[in-house]
Structures are given as C-alpha cells and as structure tokens.
Amino acid sequence: MNGKTATIESFKDFMIFIRSELKPKGRIFTIFNVISAPIILLGAILIVYRLAKGLGWPVTNLSQDFPWGIWIGFDVMTGVAFAGGAYVLTFVVYVLGAKKYHPIIRATVLNGFLAYVFYTGAIFLDCGRWWNIVNPMIGNEFGVNSVLFLVAWHFLLYTLAELVEFSPAIAEWLGWKKIRKILGSLTLGAVIFGITLSTLHQSGLGALVMMAKWKIHPLWYTEFIPVLFFISSIFAGLSMVIFEGTISHRVFSQQIDEEHHRTYDDILVGLGKICAVAMVGYFFLKVLVFIHGKHWSLINTPMGYWYLLELIGLVLIPCLIFVQGVKDRNLLSIRVAAILTMAGIIINRLNYVFIAYKWYIPMSERYFPTWIEIVITLAIVFAEIWVFRWIVNRMPVLKESPEWAREE
Amino acid sequence: MDRREFLKTIGIGIGGVACGDILIPSIVKAQNAFGGNEFFGVLVDTTRCIGCMRCEMACAEAHNLPLPDISNDSVFEKKRNTTETRWTVVNRYETEKGKIFVKQQCMHCNQPACVAACLVKAMKKRKEAHVTWDTNCIGCRLCMVSCPFDMPKLEYNSPLPKIQKCNLCWDRFQEGKLPACVEACPVEALKFGARRDLLDEANSRIFQNPHNYVHHVYGGHEVGGTSYIYLSAVPFEQIGFRGDLGTTPYPEFTTGFLHAVPFVDVLWPLILLGINRAIRREED
Numbered sequence: 001m002n003g004k005t006a007t008i009e010s011f012k013d014f015m016i017f018i019r020s021e022l023k024p025k026g027r028i029f030t031i032f033n034v035i036s037a038p039i040i041l042l043g044a045i046l047i048v049y050r051l052a053k054g055l056g057w058p059v060t061n062l063s064q065d066f067p068w069g070i071w072i073g074f075d076v077m078t079g080v081a082f083a084g085g086a087y088v089l090t091f092v093v094y095v096l097g098a099k100k101y102h103p104i105i106r107a108t109v110l111n112g113f114l115a116y117v118f119y120t121g122a123i124f125l126d127c128g129r130w131w132n133i134v135n136p137m138i139g140n141e142f143g144v145n146s147v148l149f150l151v152a153w154h155f156l157l158y159t160l161a162e163l164v165e166f167s168p169a170i171a172e173w174l175g176w177k178k179i180r181k182i183l184g185s186l187t188l189g190a191v192i193f194g195i196t197l198s199t200l201h202q203s204g205l206g207a208l209v210m211m212a213k214w215k216i217h218p219l220w221y222t223e224f225i226p227v228l229f230f231i232s233s234i235f236a237g238l239s240m241v242i243f244e245g246t247i248s249h250r251v252f253s254q255q256i257d258e259e260h261h262r263t264y265d266d267i268l269v270g271l272g273k274i275c276a277v278a279m280v281g282y283f284f285l286k287v288l289v290f291i292h293g294k295h296w297s298l299i300n301t302p303m304g305y306w307y308l309l310e311l312i313g314l315v316l317i318p319c320l321i322f323v324q325g326v327k328d329r330n331l332l333s334i335r336v337a338a339i340l341t342m343a344g345i346i347i348n349r350l351n352y353v354f355i356a357y358k359w360y361i362p363m364s365e366r367y368f369p370t371w372i373e374i375v376i377t378l379a380i381v382f383a384e385i386w387v388f389r390w391i392v393n394r395m396p397v398l399k400e401s402p403e404w405a406r407e408e
Numbered sequence: 409m410d411r412r413e414f415l416k417t418i419g420i421g422i423g424g425v426a427c428g429d430i431l432i433p434s435i436v437k438a439q440n441a442f443g444g445n446e447f448f449g450v451l452v453d454t455t456r457c458i459g460c461m462r463c464e465m466a467c468a469e470a471h472n473l474p475l476p477d478i479s480n481d482s483v484f485e486k487k488r489n490t491t492e493t494r495w496t497v498v499n500r501y502e503t504e505k506g507k508i509f510v511k512q513q514c515m516h517c518n519q520p521a522c523v524a525a526c527l528v529k530a531m532k533k534r535k536e537a538h539v540t541w542d543t544n545c546i547g548c549r550l551c552m553v554s555c556p557f558d559m560p561k562l563e564y565n566s567p568l569p570k571i572q573k574c575n576l577c578w579d580r581f582q583e584g585k586l587p588a589c590v591e592a593c594p595v596e597a598l599k600f601g602a603r604r605d606l607l608d609e610a611n612s613r614i615f616q617n618p619h620n621y622v623h624h625v626y627g628g629h630e631v632g633g634t635s636y637i638y639l640s641a642v643p644f645e646q647i648g649f650r651g652d653l654g655t656t657p658y659p660e661f662t663t664g665f666l667h668a669v670p671f672v673d674v675l676w677p678l679i680l681l682g683i684n685r686a687i688r689r690e691e692d
Contacts (some may be wrong), residue, residue, distance in 0.1 A: 013686065035670065049621030051567065051578060052567055053566040053567060054563075054565055054566050054568075054569055055547075055562070055564050055569065056565040056566075057564075057565075061566060063563075063564070064489070064491070064552070064561050064562070065558070066552060066557070067549035067552040067553055067562065091680075094684070095606045095680050095683055095684045096434075096683070096684075096687060097687050102461075123548075126548075127546045127547045127548055128545075128546075128548075128549065128563075128564075128569040129545055129546050129547035129560055129568070129569065130546070130547065132528070132544055132545065132546040132547070133546050135528045135544050135546055136527045136528050136546070140528065141528055141529040142528075143527040143528050143529045145524055145659070145666070146526055146527040146550075147525070147526060147662050147665060148523055148525065148526075148527040148548060148550050148664065149527035149528075150666070150669060152527055166566065188684065192676075192680045192681055195675065195676065196672060196676035196677050196680070198615075199676060200669055200673065203665065203668075204665070207662055207665035207666075208550060208553075209558075210552060210661040211519050211521045211524070211525060211553070211554035211658045211659070211661050211662060212553050213457070213556070213557065213658070213661055214554075214650070214652065214653065222622050223661075223664060226665050226668075232667075258468065263480055313623065324487050344636055347568025372666060406492050
C-alpha cells in the first residue's frame with residue numbers, strides 16, 4: 001500500500017487510485033451479502049415510498065397518541081447510546097493517555113462517526129417536514145430555548161469532531177503526508193470538544209422527554225433522566241465496542257497483526273472493567289431514584305415486572321457477569337454481558353419512546369412498528385456495516401498505519 | 409512547554425470557551441418575555457353548554473376543514489379527541505349531576521410546552537395569547553410528545569404534513585373578529601375577553617351561584633395558567649380533565665438541564681485539557 005500511494009502526484013493519478021479503490025475487495029457472495037443486499041435495496045425503495053406517501057399507515061404505525069416509534073426509539077435514541085463508545089475511548093486514550101486501548105480507537109471512532117451519519121439519515125426520514133431539516137442550522141429560526149435545538153447542534157458538531165478524529169486514517173490511505181501531520185495535530189482538540197459535546201447530547205436525548213411528565217410511567221420518569229442517559233451511554237457504548245470488536249476481529253482477522261491479536265484479550269477485560277464500574281454507578285442511581293420516588297406499590301403491577309426485568313435482568317445481572325468475567329479473565333462472560341447490556345439499553349430507550357410512554361393506553365391502540373419501519377431500520381444498519389467494511393478494507397483502521405505515519 | 413505548544417494549549421482553551429458561548433441557550437423566562445401584556449382568553453362555562461356542536465361547525469368553516477355532521481347525536485356515544493381536521497370537539501359526560509357537555513381544544517397555555525419544545529420556533533406564543541404554528545416546522549413531533557393536553561396533531565396521511573390545532577382564530581383576531589366558536593355559541597357558554605377579566609367573571613359566577621359550581625376555575629393555575637379557562641358543576645376529573653397536572657409551567661421541566669449546558673460546555677474542555685496536561689507533565 002505504501003508503494004502504491006507514493007505514486008499519487010497528479011489529479012489523474014488520484015482519480016485512478018480512487019477508481020481502483022471503489023472496486024469491491026474480497027468475495028461478493030457471502031452469507032452476509034446475500035442477506036443484506038436485498039434488504040438494503042428494498043429499504044431504498046421503501047424510503048422513496050415513505051417520502052412520497054407521508055408518515056401515516058401503511059408506512060408507519062405512528063399515531064396522534066404515539067408520535068415517535070422505532071426510527072426515533074431505536075435508530076436515534078439507542079443508536080446514539082451505542083455510538084457512545086467513541087467518546088469514552090477517546091477520553092481514555094487521548095486525554096488519560098492509556099495507550100493500551102490505542103489499537104481499537106480508530107475502529108471505534110469510525111463506528112461512532114458512521115452511526116451518527118446514518119442515524120441523522122433516520123431523523124431525516126422520521127421528520128414529517130424533512131425538507132425543512134436544515135432550518136435549525138440556517139436560522140429559520142433558532143429555537144434556542146429548545147432542548148432539541150441543543151441536541152441537533154451538538155449532534156452536528158460532534159459528527160464533525162469525529163470526522164476530524166478519524167481524518168488521519170483517510171490521509172494515510174491517500175498518502176497525504178503533510179496533511180496527515182496537520183490533521184493529527186487537531187486530534188486532541190477534536191477529542192476534547194467531542195467529549196464535551198457528547199456529554200450534552202447523550203444527556204440531552206433524555207432531556208427531550210422531560211415535558212412528557214405524566215405520559216411516562218412514574219417508574220421511569222424522574223428529573224434525573226438526563227443523568228441516567230449519560231451514564232448509561234458509557235456502558236452502552238463500550239458494550240457495543242466489545243460486540244463490534246468481537247465480530248470485526250473474526251471478519252477482518254487477516255488485517256490484524258500478531259501483536260494486536262495478543263493484546264486484544266487485555267483490552268476486552270479492561271473494557272469489561274469500565275462497564276462494570278459504570279453499571280454499578282447506574283444501578284445505584286436507579287435504586288436511589290426509585291426509593292425517593294416512593295413507588296413501592298407500583299412494583300407489583302405488569303409495568304413493575306417490566307421495570308424489574310430491565311433493572312435487575314438487564315443491568316444488575318450483566319453487571320455481575322462483567323465483574324465475574326473480569327475477575328476470571330473469561331472473555332465469553334464479557335461478551336455475554338455486553339449483549340445483555342445492549343438488550344437492556346434497547347429496552348430502556350424504547351420504554352421512554354413508546355413502551356412506558358402512555359402505558360395506560362390499551363394494547364389494541366398501542367404502537368407497534370410496521371414491517372416497513374423494520375425493513376428501513378435494518379437497511380440503515382446494513383448500509384452502515386457496508387460502508388464500515390469498505391473503509392476498513394482500504395484505510396488503516398484495524399491494520400497498522402503506513403510506516404511514514406507512525407510517529408510515536 | 410515551548411512557545412508553539414503553549415499557543416496550541418491556549419488556542420484549544422479559547423476555542424472551548426468560544427464554542428461554549430455559542431451553544432449556551434439563552435433561557436428566557438416566558439413570564440418576563442410577555443410581561444406587561446394582557447393575554448386574551450375564552451371562558452367555557454360547561455353548565456351552560458347544550459351540546460349543539462355549532463362551535464365545531466363554525467370552526468370547520470372558519471379554517472376550511474371538512475364540515476362535521478352536527479345533526480347526529482350518536483357521536484356522543486364515544487369520547488372523541490380533536491384531530492388534524494377537527495380542531496375542537498364537544499364530548500358528553502355522564503356525571504352525578506346528569507349529562508354535561510364539554511368543549512375541548514388547544515388550551516393556549518401561558519407558557520406552552522410545545523413552544524419550548526420547538527427547535528425552529530414554528531410554534532409561537534403570540535403576545536396576545538394565541539399559540540400558532542408556522543410552516544418552517546420540520547415535523548419532529550416533539551410538540552406532540554411534550555403537550556400536557558395532547559393537542560398538536562400531525563397530518564400523518566400527507567407527504568407534506570402540517571401540525572394542526574386550534575389557533576384561537578389568529579387570522580380572525582387580526583381582522584378584529586371573535587373566535588369562530590365563540591361567535592357561533594347560541595347560549596353564551598363561551599366568552600372571549602381579557603384573561604384577567606374572564607377569571608374575575610368566572611369567580612363571580614361561582615360566588616353568585618355557589619351551589620351550581622365546584623369552586624375551582626380550571627386553567628386558572630394549571631400548568632402555569634391557560635387562556636382557555638373552564639367552569640364546571642362537578643369535579644373536573646369527571647368531565648375528562650386531569651387533576652394532577654400541577655401548577656408548574658411545563659417549560660420549567662427542562663430548565664434544569666438547560667442550565668447545566670453552559671457549565672458543561674465551558675468547564676468540560678478546560679477540565680479535560682487540564683487533566684491531559686497534568687498527566688503529560690508527569691511523564692516528561
């Protein structure tokens with residue numbers, strides 16, 4: 001790769017290089033491709049259908065009672081929490097200087113960046129008046145008192161910050177040595193802004209539902225929702241890093257050198273440790289909120305059981321599995337815990353959007369996603385994985401940087 | 409630390425503070441912003457309403473909505489909600505004092521949740537009281553999630569949907585006309601006027617006929633006060649009103665978070681940079 005990129009001297013060379021890179025690498029007919037390609041294709045058609053038809057049935061099951069469904073609850077709320085790994089790891093690596101996690105930083109930042117790009121896409125689809133989506137950016141008008149205004153801006157700026165954090169890998173791919181140097185010097189600044197912006201938009205997503213005060217079941221509604229969203233994004237994001245890394249290390253195994261393969265177990269144990277600590281904090285905060293809320297009587301109701309499933313089954317238990325996995329250096333435990341944790345986060349975010357939201361509405365009038373909503377969501381996830389794979393196969397994300405770029 | 413390093417550090421620091429300033433929401437307290445102005449309002453006396461639904465008809469005519477069939481009493485069998493094409497509805501409730509009809513529409517809160525929710529100020533609280541919607545809306549539906557009365561409705565079945573709800577006849581108001589529903593009411597169950605005068609009027613009706621009314625004006629203090637205020641002969645819970653909304657204006661539920669924003673935006677970069685520099689020096 002080094003030799004190839006060194007020959008780029010003219011615009012023509014550059015175009016030839018890009019064209020050769022655009023061609024697919026690796027086998028085309030894999031199981032993943034055979035499943036995901038038709039779904040992406042179908043999703044693209046359905047997106048056009050949604051734009052032509054509007055948001056109502058048969059496209060979505062949204063109603064006047066349930067204005068938000070899985071496009072907000074899963075794609076945006078959950079997706080952004082899962083993308084939280086990037087700000088946590090950049091904090092650990094660049095601010096605290098823990099070099100141990102350096103091998104996985106680029107994949108994590110790339111994942112976070114792509115998540116934001118694709119979930120912004122989901123917001124675009126979910127907005128009834130999508131053609132106006134730039135209005136909060138161009139000042140038509142600035143709704144500065146709105147939590148959503150704040151979230152939108154922090155979203156946008158954070159996506160840019162992540163692009164800056166990842167940009168050295170792009171420069172290395174193109175062989176732009178001088179630009180690589182400049183971009184590399186911007187990393188710490190971007191990281192610091194990124195963490196700041198993340199703190200606020202992760203918690204801001206929770207603050208969005210603060211005015212749905214009586215619509216959210218009292219076991220879930222508390223003035224601490226923003227704090228809970230922020231803390232849970234730490235272990236949600238890292239669980240995603242564990243999950244994604246486990247798959248990436250199989251799929252892209254040949255790109256990863258011996259050294260990285262050897263240290264990877266250590267990294268997983270370390271991530272499990274951070275998750276366990278964050279989850280202990282989260283669990284105790286939840287318990288504190290529960291006790292202060294004096295909601296004992298609500299526990300022995302269907303919603304109470306649902307609450308316990310989330311809090312005990314998908315927070316406390318995975319937390320304990322993390323602890324056990326870290327103590328015994330048992331990677332399987334850590335991976336199982338990560339998956340349980342992710343399930344808990346999905347349920348938690350969906351609770352705030354349409355499950356514990358208006359829990360009093362009878363089952364027959366409740367929101368349940370249509371197949372179109374589900375297919376479009378799957379298409380967005382698959383498309384993101386395709387782009388991720390395309391980049392990982394070309395840029396130094398999991399593989400080592402070219403020699404000229406290795407400074408430290 | 410050489411000079412370049414120093415400048416870089418300062419640069420990041422200043423950048424952080426500047427970025428923080430841009431992102432600080434200016435928290436405007438609604439009561440101050442509208443201070444000195446008098447809100448208009450409508451007093452609904454449910455003891456007078458006869459359920460003729462002429463207000464529904466007048467509303468539809470005034471806003472070019474599909475006309476309802478008001479000769480058909482069977483609509484009262486099931487509780488109806490307002491919709492994107494029916495901005496006001498009358499419901500019938502069986503109570504301890506017999507059948508009571510209640511007109512329902514946007515309450516035009518003094519400090520509306522929908523307005524605080526809107527990221528493009530498409531929802532506006534006019535200084536005269538009207539809560540209106542504008543076309544720069546992006547259709548995110550946070551107003552629907554936030555409204556304690558569930559009044560904003562989206563036209564789900566249109567590819568170019570609008571948010572629809574009662575706007576207290578904002579257009580007619582500017583022409584100096586009464587809201588269509590008030591004008592159409594044959595029994596003066598609806599009365600338009602300055603909100604303060606209507607509150608006095610409501611209280612004096614209670615005072616003069618203490619046995620005809622429960623001693624409460626709904627909307628006087630609920631969610632910080634609303635422009636539509638109601639009188640009733642039975643407790644308001646029996647005629648479809650929530651008694652547990654509290655008197656706190658809804659936008660205040662987000663101010664805790666909004667107040668934290670400038671602190672995080674300004675302090676986080678400085679703290680993070682400080683941690684980073686402190687650790688790096690130890691290593692040197």
